[in-house]
Amino acid sequence: MIVRIKNAALTNKEQVVFQHSKFVLAVLVALERAGYVEVLPKKGKKVTKQIEAKLVLVDGSPRFKGARRLSKPSKRIYKKIDDVKPIKSGFGSLILSTPKGVLTDKEARKENVGGEALFLIW
Numbered sequence: 354m355i356v357r358i359k360n361a362a363l364t365n366k367e368q369v370v371f372q373h374s375k376f377v378l379a380v381l382v383a384l385e386r387a388g389y390v391e392v393l394p395k396k397g398k399k400v401t402k403q404i405e406a407k408l409v410l411v412d413g414s415p416r417f418k419g420a421r422r423l424s425k426p427s428k429r430i431y432k433k434i435d436d437v438k439p440i441k442s443g444f445g446s447l448i449l450s451t452p453k454g455v456l457t458d459k460e461a462r463k464e465n466v467g468g469e470a471l472f473l474i475w
Contacts, residue, residue, distance in 0.1 A: 354380065355420045355472050358390070362408060362415040368393070373402035379455040380448065380471070381406050387446045387457045389417050389474060423470040433467045445475030 354377055361369045371377050373395060381404060384390045393405040408415040424430045432449065437458050440447050447458035451468030461467065 355422060355474070358384075358406070358408070358417060359420050362417040365414070367407060367410075369406050369408070371404045371406065373397075373404050376455075378404060383448055383455045383457055383460075384474070386460070387448075387474070389446075418475055420472055420474045422472045424472075430470045431468065432470045434462065434465055437461055437467060440473055441475045445473060448472055448474065 354371060357369055357371070369390075371381070378392075381390060381392050384406075385392050388409060390406040390408055393407055396403045396405065408417060410416070432447075437447065437449070439445075440458060447461075448471045449456050449458065449461050449468040450471055451461060451464070451466045453464055453466050455471075456464065456466070456468075
């Protein structure tokens, strides 16, 4: 999912379409709160349900510059709240899967909760 957003930003696409799942929707909502995408209403029914995400533009180019996946199925990476630091001097975000849902690093520090580090975005 994150690679599709990254590729869309590099090719100056305005929208990206994903297959619907609760986890994908939760990650997109976290990215929306961080200001990288805008989630549009769902399309389709049952099996063919899709989610559209519109990239937020700043001066005609996407705000999204890059991303790096941290946790993989072969190697999960977990962060305690003490290990959650600002990314790129506060200009980036770390997306975490926590017991309180999918949160950005700022929200996780506010909620005082750690979790699985999914990816970095800047």
